[in-house]
Amino acid sequence: MDQRQKEIDNLKDYKYGFSTDIESTKAPKGLNEEVIKFISNIKKEPKWMLDFRLKAFERFKQLKEPDWQKPKYPKIDYQDLYYYSAPKSMDDKPKSLDELDPKLLETYKKLGIPLQEQARLNGIAVDAVFDSVSVATTFREELSKLGIIFCPISEAIQNHSELVKKYLGSVIPTTDHFFATLNSAVFTDGSFAYIPEGVRCPMELSTYFRINASNTGQFERTLIVADKGSYVSYLEGCTAPMRDENQLHAANVELIALDDAEIKYSTVQNWYPGDKDGKGGIYNFVTKRGLCKGKNSKISWTQVETGSAITWKYPSCILKGDNSVGEFYSIAITNNHQKADTGTKMIHLGKNTKSKIISKGISAGFSDMTYRGLVDISSKASNSNNYTQCDSLLMGNKCGAHTVPYIKNKNSDSNIAHEATTSKISEEQLHYCQQRGLSAEEAVGLIVNGFCKEVLQQLPMEFAVEAQKLVGISLEGSVG
């Protein structure tokens, strides 16, 4: 019991809130063509990539920032941000992990992500992204034996130009919405993964994002291509130091699944959520979209959202191939002054496509949570099916939980079912647990874990344990 209490006390504060004192190279502050050219230049990008960025920037200039979302935030001055920040030691790329700045190694060790392969849990390859650049990617050789490409996207642009050119922007085009277009113009790094035909990726691929520098927007881009008949499971984790000002994180993630391929994408998002009074924290405005391009393909999103001052994202599936499947499992927890507006879009275009949405929202303190989702079955998507379930749990009467589903059915052979409930933890359940010797807090923890179980089950094992703990921590102090 004491041990557990100690553990909880340790965890109560945001334990990833430290910052690393490290010298960094930055692009000049502000957003303009010069900065974009600077980024492109420092990354030694081919011309088509620069054109891609500039095209996006042209478009960005014409776009207006959206304001339909539920959580409002003070206006962001896009000219007052650094769009590129990298540890100085990364200027000349270290050849191996041994040459990596020990400070960086230590940072990741502290975060529980040791980069030395021998210290690593076997079976997970990590791409660590620190501010704007990828600092290390593990297990690359082993993966390359199978023909799997797993590397920072900036390297992929140079070494696998054709592949990147073919798929980059094919799901999130440069003409997309405000934040996605901004990302297309200024993205700095991220991960690239390509799984060749018929290969089942033997280990979990993982990216670990860390924002360190202040006044920096993090714009990374992830591109995952699963060729015919392949399978990959991908994990994403994120943390940031505690700072008083809000920081913008606007990433783009594109997934492409060809015939019979399957991609499983899991996120445990634990950006700094701001302090108890809602000061500081990350604005997590991320665009995630998967395209089931080939027939019988499958994309599955799982997310555990506990961090960020504002989470605003809708991981989506475009089910283009016949018989393709899209899934979305989500737990979103908001406490204190956190706000979340999250959900998914399932766009059914192909025949016999199926989608499933399970969303669990928990709000406590003064927080506000919205599930917003779209299910769109087009007239050609005959015999398609969707099932949606979104449940919200409220703790206290200072918080809010909202459900805003958009349901469009243009096909008479297709079925859509949607269910949503909102309630609080039932007194009977609490009583039952307490009667058997659990404290109120433990009882709530148990019930909440049960509430989330359907989603937690979808996570890979290592993540599930971490996520389960996170769920407990995020709700600390919200009972009573």
Next chain:
Amino acid sequence: MKEQLQRDFDNIIKNLSLSQKDIEIKRFYLDNFIDRGFPNRREEDWKFSDLNQIIKKNIGELSFYSDYTSTNKVDTSVFVDGLEHNKIVFINGRIEKIDFDYEKKNQIEIIDQSETINEFSNNNSLSDLNNAFTNKSFKILVKNGYQLQKPLIIYHTTNSKIWSKNINLRLDFELGKDSSLRLIDLFNDTSEKNFLNIFYNFNLKENAVLKNYKVDKLENKNIKYSYNNIEQDKNSISETFILSSGSNFFKNEINCNLNGEYSSAFVNGILSLNNTKHHEIRTIVNHLTENTKSYQLIKSVLENSSKAAYQGKIFVNSKAQKTDGYQLSKAILLNKDSEFNAKPELEIYADDVKCSHGSASGSLNEDSIFYLMSRGLNYQQSRELLINGFLLDVVEKITDSEIKNLIKNMIGIKE
């Protein structure tokens, strides 16, 4: 459209004896409307039904001036047989008859409010249009403790005298303590291509009971918008039933504010559409205090290339503990060109609540059809039986047996 609006507005003002101040208020709303125009899909509430486009496509040029000086002959053949009732008759937007023959004289008061502008606002430009152009408006006041003996039927009749006209109506109801009113809106149109813009306001005092049945059954080519605002005090009950079927386009909005404890609101609706019709029901139930209850059930059957939309919102503010809110929408798509869109929304700020919504849409269940056919029915019969059963569910929610039977007969549902 702007000149047209200005011109028609001036013509109307000429015929009314309004004070300078009232004219100014009306002009203010006219300017608002000119500014905003008809609602279009860029507005969240009109996402599924772009009224601007619909009016353009179905009507084209719209005229806002109606000559209300001459009377129309009331055609008694449209009156409902076999049900004794009180009447209000609108013909082409003009009130031709108000009679409460079955009621005690001093218990119902009819107040002409035409001279005083009571402003109406629901956040869309149609309320501006209504505020600017309604020429006569009445308030019907049911005194405390009085329960109407017979239902009131409001006949909305239009005939071929009008064409491409906008008609704005408004009625205000106040139900005193312990009173009750059963109200049926019947639409009866032989005109085409007109846009009806109807606003009702209901004010329910303690223990008052309102039952409102809106029946748009007869085929017509008009465009309609109806907005009901219902304010509810302690222990009051409102029941709204919508049968939306006949018009080319009909959007029914119900806004219900549960202000008093133990008040409850029920909204049930049927969207039964064919051809290229496009109907929408939008409901907003605001739970503003403790121990309130709401229940909504909307069912749609869509044939040919018809389109239906349902937007329902349950709002619970932080004071409204012990709220019970339930919402269900179901749709059957019978043709590959039919379309159903839904946006069931929950916005909740209190924790001790039970709120849920469900929405399902799909085709007729093949298994059920097979079951019925294997028992000797042909395909057409089985289909009808299933659809009847599906819709009967909503009709059965009507708590007034007299009116339930009337509506069953109208739809042709056999038991």
